[in-house]
Amino acid sequence: MAVQALDAARLPVDWAKLVQKLALATALFVVAYGVVPAYASGYLVEAILLPFLALSLAAVGLNLLTGYCGQLSLGSSAFMAVGAFGAYNFNLRVEGLPLAVTMILAGISAAGFGVVFGLPSLRLRGFYLAVSTLAAQFFGQWALTKFGWFSNDNPSGVISAPHLAVAGLSLDSATGRYLLSVTTVMVLTALVWRLVNSATGRNFIAVRDNETAARVIGVPVLRTKLLAFAISSFIIGIAGVLWAFTYLRTVEPAGFNLDRSFQILFIIIIGGLASIRGAFLGAAFIVVLPLFLSRLGAFLFGGLFDSGVLDMSQRIVLGALIIIFLIAEPSGLSALFDRLKRRIGSRSS
Amino acid sequence: MIGASLGAAAYERASEISAILAVANPVGDRRLARLSSRPDVVLALSGIGISFGGVKALSDVDLEVEVGEIRAVIGPNGAGKSSLINIISGLYHADRGRIAIGGQSFSRVPASRLARLGVARTFQNLALFGGLSVRNNIACGRVHTRRASFVEHIAGLPRARSEDAGIAEKTDQIVAFLHLESVADRLVATLPYGLQKRVELARALVAEPKLLLLDEPMAGLTATEKAEMAGFVRAARDRHGVTIILIEHDIGVVMGLSDRVAVLDYGRKIADGTPAEVRADPAVIRAYIGTAEGENGEDIR
Numbered sequence: 001m002a003v004q005a006l007d008a009a010r011l012p013v014d015w016a017k018l019v020q021k022l023a024l025a026t027a028l029f030v031v032a033y034g035v036v037p038a039y040a041s042g043y044l045v046e047a048i049l050l051p052f053l054a055l056s057l058a059a060v061g062l063n064l065l066t067g068y069c070g071q072l073s074l075g076s077s078a079f080m081a082v083g084a085f086g087a088y089n090f091n092l093r094v095e096g097l098p099l100a101v102t103m104i105l106a107g108i109s110a111a112g113f114g115v116v117f118g119l120p121s122l123r124l125r126g127f128y129l130a131v132s133t134l135a136a137q138f139f140g141q142w143a144l145t146k147f148g149w150f151s152n153d154n155p156s157g158v159i160s161a162p163h164l165a166v167a168g169l170s171l172d173s174a175t176g177r178y179l180l181s182v183t184t185v186m187v188l189t190a191l192v193w194r195l196v197n198s199a200t201g202r203n204f205i206a207v208r209d210n211e212t213a214a215r216v217i218g219v220p221v222l223r224t225k226l227l228a229f230a231i232s233s234f235i236i237g238i239a240g241v242l243w244a245f246t247y248l249r250t251v252e253p254a255g256f257n258l259d260r261s262f263q264i265l266f267i268i269i270i271g272g273l274a275s276i277r278g279a280f281l282g283a284a285f286i287v288v289l290p291l292f293l294s295r296l297g298a299f300l301f302g303g304l305f306d307s308g309v310l311d312m313s314q315r316i317v318l319g320a321l322i323i324i325f326l327i328a329e330p331s332g333l334s335a336l337f338d339r340l341k342r343r344i345g346s347r348s349s
Numbered sequence: 350m351i352g353a354s355l356g357a358a359a360y361e362r363a364s365e366i367s368a369i370l371a372v373a374n375p376v377g378d379r380r381l382a383r384l385s386s387r388p389d390v391v392l393a394l395s396g397i398g399i400s401f402g403g404v405k406a407l408s409d410v411d412l413e414v415e416v417g418e419i420r421a422v423i424g425p426n427g428a429g430k431s432s433l434i435n436i437i438s439g440l441y442h443a444d445r446g447r448i449a450i451g452g453q454s455f456s457r458v459p460a461s462r463l464a465r466l467g468v469a470r471t472f473q474n475l476a477l478f479g480g481l482s483v484r485n486n487i488a489c490g491r492v493h494t495r496r497a498s499f500v501e502h503i504a505g506l507p508r509a510r511s512e513d514a515g516i517a518e519k520t521d522q523i524v525a526f527l528h529l530e531s532v533a534d535r536l537v538a539t540l541p542y543g544l545q546k547r548v549e550l551a552r553a554l555v556a557e558p559k560l561l562l563l564d565e566p567m568a569g570l571t572a573t574e575k576a577e578m579a580g581f582v583r584a585a586r587d588r589h590g591v592t593i594i595l596i597e598h599d600i601g602v603v604m605g606l607s608d609r610v611a612v613l614d615y616g617r618k619i620a621d622g623t624p625a626e627v628r629a630d631p632a633v634i635r636a637y638i639g640t641a642e643g644e645n646g647e648d649i650r
Contacts, residue, residue: 208480216439231499
């Protein structure tokens with residue numbers, strides 16, 4: 001009772017802010033479940049929203065590990081692969097397993113894989129740890145190609161998405177897959193948001209900012225690091241399920257290569273480390289950039305700008321942007337966004 | 350066969366015992382056992398030695414700290430003060446000697462259990478969590494009392510919430526005690542140096558330690574800030590009853606603040622006693638002032 005009174009005294013409820021937040025949340029729900037399913041074209045959903053959602057979730061997962069807990073990882077793509085192939089096998093081999101359970105089991109498989117390859121973090125830091133997580137990347141891809149069991153003995157290791165349904169309702173249409181994806185992403189993001197604002201999230205930041213001090217005040221450093229690997233891999237694993245089942249529909253192990261790991265790392269660098277919003281901004285940027293470049297290139301150079309040139313120009317622009325962001329705005333798009341909001345706010349008032 | 354293996358076992362046993370005897374220091378161990386059984390001794394060091402690549406940073410240092418005292422350890426640069434505090438907090442492991450904390454004796458203090466042993470510390474160069482607010486930095490100081498798992502925190506279950514509420518209350522008390530209210534919700538990295546030092550003291554105090562190790566708490570502060578900090582250190586002892594070990598370079602502050610002073614020079618303890626006794630000790634004057642005054646212009650009187 002006394003504590004509550006104290007809290008109330010310390011934090012006078014800011015009604016204007018609360019109303020603003022509620023309005024934002026309502027708008028988000030209306031857009032996600034009303035406007036998009038009703039009006040978005042098949043192209044927008046299939047080519048932009050589905051990859052955006054899967055990559056955002058993977059970036060949220062990696063941000064937990066790298067942004068909040070300070071453990072650099074280049075194994076994200078392997079964790080996605082474990083999730084995707086795990087879900088495929090659970091669905092294939094266990095009759096009548098509900099989709100939600102399949103996804104959770106896939107996430108748990110990825111978490112287990114993540115913990116094993118997170119063990120070097122107990123001894124290694126920074127760049128050396130990143131190199132050791134490459135082992136996860138190469139091992140994952142190798143094992144999935146080498147052992148036919150994982151892809152149900154498909155000669156090229158390809159898996160196809162199963163029939164997706166929740167409570168008898170088919171989700172195989174573009175809209176259905178979108179709804180599955182957006183719901184999964186929203187639920188997991190909400191849980192991550194709760195986590196990073198809890199004592200556990202503060203332990204992550206403590207380990208990142210000063211490991212020695214964290215140890216001395218009693219943060220269980222080893223357990224915290226492994227927990228970060230587990231939760232992060234769980235989320236990235238489920239992002240892998242979304243990537244394979246809702247976006248691509250057929251994937252092979254080579255689809256989860258090192259390039260994808262780097263892509264997710266670039267998303268959180270450009271979007272903003274240790275920021276959930278940054279993961280979404282970065283993913284949107286990465287998904288939209290090639291489309292934007294191809295339009296711009298076609299407009300400026302016409303037929304000269306073919307897919308090869310597009311690929312090259314995309315790499316060049318992305319590389320330049322990473323360097324610019326690391327130097328000029330290490331907190332990423334998320335910080336730019338805040339600054340913009342403040343400037344508009346100060347101008348209007 | 351059996352005889353041979355028995356013989357081998359006996360030989361191993363004998364060599365183990367002789368190895369122990371070679372390292373053991375019976376006189377020091379008895380002294381430590383006597384000291385650590387006394388309830389008024391919070392910390393006792395016995396025959397502590399450590400070297401780094403052939404350089405002896407500390408050799409044969411004894412120290413005992415009684416409940417409720419402010420115990421200063423001073424000495425010129427490189428005298429081994431920071432090594433001593435790092436050994437007590439388990440960040441370094443002594444090559445020789447034992448450490449008794451609250452009746453438990455260690456040759457290597459487990460740093461990860463330090464908070465639960467009732468020991469908190471600050472660092473010479475700030476060791477705060479730059480990405481957290483002042484309040485959250487301080488709240489981290491009670492992390493060793495938490496039991497709720499991350500699932501309980503995400504789900505907001507009763508145990509997690511009552512822990513949070515309890516820690517928030519303790520944090521508020523310390524924030525008020527150290528006059529940090531006006532900056533409590535700012536990111537700690539945005540504060541000036543003097544305030545960051547104070548936040549570090551707050552993070553250590555919120556743990557309600559029996560023993561507080563302060564590694565140069567005044568270093569880099571202005572004269573006003575030093576006086577303030579000295580006031581806080583004294584108040585922490587007077588109001589919270591915490592025993593304090595103070596490593597300090599600034600002798601003026603130490604003499605006014607501490608109950609007993611130990612002086613280190615070249616890794617050896619050359620004097621130990623009340624400020625008045627130490628001030629008059631010819632060895633201290635020779636070793637400490639002779640060098641320190643020449644280099645830094647500091648005055649012991």
